[in-house]
Amino acid sequence: MTSRHTTSLSLTDVDAGYGKVAILSRLSFATDPGGILTILGANGSGKSTCLKALMGLASLTGGTIRLGDEDITKMPVHRRVSLGLGYVPQVDNVFGDLSVDDNLRMGAFLHPQETPALREQALELFPQLKPHLRKAARLLSGGERRMLSIAQTLMIKPRILLMDEPSSDLSPKLVEEVFACITDLRERMGIPVLLVEQNVTHALRIADRVIVLAEGSKVLDRPTEAVTLDELGEIFLGRHPVTAQQD
Numbered sequence: 537m538t539s540r541h542t543t544s545l546s547l548t549d550v551d552a553g554y555g556k557v558a559i560l561s562r563l564s565f566a567t568d569p570g571g572i573l574t575i576l577g578a579n580g581s582g583k584s585t586c587l588k589a590l591m592g593l594a595s596l597t598g599g600t601i602r603l604g605d606e607d608i609t610k611m612p613v614h615r616r617v618s619l620g621l622g623y624v625p626q627v628d629n630v631f632g633d634l635s636v637d638d639n640l641r642m643g644a645f646l647h648p649q650e651t652p653a654l655r656e657q658a659l660e661l662f663p664q665l666k667p668h669l670r671k672a673a674r675l676l677s678g679g680e681r682r683m684l685s686i687a688q689t690l691m692i693k694p695r696i697l698l699m700d701e702p703s704s705d706l707s708p709k710l711v712e713e714v715f716a717c718i719t720d721l722r723e724r725m726g727i728p729v730l731l732v733e734q735n736v737t738h739a740l741r742i743a744d745r746v747i748v749l750a751e752g753s754k755v756l757d758r759p760t761e762a763v764t765l766d767e768l769g770e771i772f773l774g775r776h777p778v779t780a781q782q783d
C-alpha cells in the first residue's frame with residue numbers, strides 16, 4: 537500500500553439534503569486507510585445522499601468534511617475529484633456513444649502523461665473489458681458497463697473510492713464478479729472504498745466495517761465481525777435501539 541492511500545475521509549456533524557429538504561442529521565464518521573467501509577440502511581435512509589454530500593452534490597447546512605488534513609466542506613465537485621475523490625454513481629456514468637477505450641482515456645484527464653500506464657493497470661483489473669475496447673460503451677452488458685464505470689474512475693488515481701450500489705440491477709453472477717473486482721482492487725491497489733449497498737449479504741462478506749443509517753442518522757458503526765444479520769434485520773425494520781457509538 538502506498539502513502540497515497542492512507543488518507544482518511546471524514547465527516548463531522550454533517551447536516552445535508554436537497555435545497556430545504558433535510559436528509560442527513562449530524563452525521564459523523566471517518567474512513568479507515570485501505571479498508572472497505574460499507575454504508576447500509578433501508579430504502580430512503582440517506583445512503584446515496586451521504587456520498588453526494590461527500591462529493592459536493594448535495595447541499596450541506598452544517599458540519600465539516602475533511603480529506604486528510606484538508607477541509608473540503610466548501611470545495612466544488614471538480615476540486616474534490618482532482619484531490620482524489622473517485623465517485624462511481626449508481627447510474628452508469630459512461631459515455632455510451634464513445635468506445636470503451638475512449639471512455640477509459642477520458643478518465644485520465646487529470647494525468648494525461650500517465651494515460652498508457654493507467655489504462656494498462658485498469659485493464660489488468662478488469663480484463664473483461666479487453667475484448668470490447670473498440671466497441672461503443674452502450675453496447676456493453678450491464679455488468680461490463682458497471683466495470684467500465686469503475687475502471688474509468690480508477691483512471692483519476694483516486695485516493696478513495698466512493699461507490700453507490702455497484703451491484704444494483706445486475707444478475708447474481710455479475711454481482712459476484714463486481715464484488716470480486718472491488719475486493720481485488722482493494723487488495724492489489726490498497727485503495728480505501730466507501731461502499732453504499734442494498735445487497736447486505738455481499739457487502740458484509742467484503743467489508744471491514746459497517747455503518748447503518750436510519751432516517752439520515754447513524755445508528756450503528758462497528759467492525760463487520762461484530763455485526764449479525766439478525767441485528768441488521770431488526771434495525772432495518774426499525775425495531776432496534778439506537779447504538780450509534782463505534783463499539
Ligand SMILES: Nc1ncnc2c1ncn2[C@@H]1O[C@H](COP(=O)(O)OP(=O)(O)OP(=O)(O)O)[C@@H](O)[C@H]1O
Binds near residue numbers: 578581582586
Ligand atoms: N434530488 C433530491 N431532491 C429531494 N429529495 C431527494 C433527492 N434525492 C433523494 N431525495 C430523498 O432523500 C431521501 C434519501 O434518499 P437516498 O437516495 O439518499 O436514500 P438511500 O438510502 O440511498 O435509498 P435507496 O437504498 O433506495 O437508494 C429519500 O427520501 C429521497 O426521496
